[in-house]
Amino acid sequence: MSASYWDSSQRNRWTLTRAQLLDKRQEDIRLANALEVTQLHIYFANFIHSIGKKLRLRQEIVASAIVFFKRFYITNGFYHTDPFLTAATCLYLACKVEELPHHLKVIFTESQAVAMAAKVPFSYEYCDIAEFECYLMEELDFYVIVHQPYPTLSRVFEDLELERSCLQTAWFLVNDSYRTDVALLYPPHMIALAALYITCVLNQASMTRDMKGWFAKLNIDMVMGRGNGCLWNLCPLMIISHALGSINLLMATAPVSKIANTRASSFTRANTPFVYSWGALADAAGFSLKLLDIVQDILTMYEIWSSFDDRKVLQSLDKLHKAAKEANLV
DSSP: SSSSSEEEHHHHHHHHHHHHHHTTTTTHHSOOHHHHHHHHHHHHHHHHHHHHHHTTTTTTHHHHHHHHHHHHHHHHHHTTTTTHHHHHHHHHHHHHHHTTOOOOOHHHHHHHEEEEEEOOOOOOOOHHHHHHHHHHHHHTOOOOOOSSHHHHHHHHHHTTTTTTHHHHHHHHHHHHHHTTSHHHHHHHHHHHHHHHHHHHTTGGOOOSSSSSHHHHHHHTTTOOOTOOOOOGGGGGHHHHHHHSHHHHHHHHSGGGGGGGGGGGGGGGOSSSSSSSSSHHHHHHHTTTTHHHHHHHHHHHHHHHHHHHOOHHHHHHHHHHHHHHTTTTTT
């Protein structure tokens, strides 16, 4: 256990490069494809979120559960275990880790109810979750402390004295970021900054503080090489507004999660979330590649989510299991 992210197992054991993550998922991708595997991770993040909502859990607990789920499937394929059982167990473990334990039977009952609502069989007993918890802990190497973006986000907003509505927007963005892989790829403070950046772009008309200047002063190489401003001048039009269409109207009437209903077709990564489409623009402007990657991951996730069909995702899972059986992997 470490109180510091820099000395933590999250940084030293569970933070991967994009190439490493892609390599770990090669078997699932071979049996399905990269897009379907991405959709499966979004689906089960939604599944965990639905259980957490029924239990009225803090978002930090749900976030930890999703991270456990993603870490488990770094070393395991979707065909190895039933991801519905894995998801329920991850939430049960996260409740303990975040010091808000729930009775095993309560977790089981709500997991079963969410599965039934989705018309998915959940043919387990509560003792199966207890048994699987031991296996889950082993696969996580007993590293269960998760450092999250929320504390950084809260401190930054307090220091900047920004409006509460902006904090809520950024908070929703961080929530949705767990449907991507950024929690496995980047430090939590960078995810918080990316959420803040998108929020500032969406609300720049009402901003009373010079956020362009604030971002430019950060030690994350956000200023252009010759001092002619920063990519902020391009980003609102090219990355946010154009990508998400009438986002400001949407934000006035719905939470950020509803962005999934808009189109972001301008920023598809060549049919897969693993191929960059505008890294050259980032290099030319000297913009922080890490921050830019996180922003793009979030926007790409919304694009995938906008055309989401739960039935097709479950069909992809069935296809993956059948392919694994044909290949004698199970």
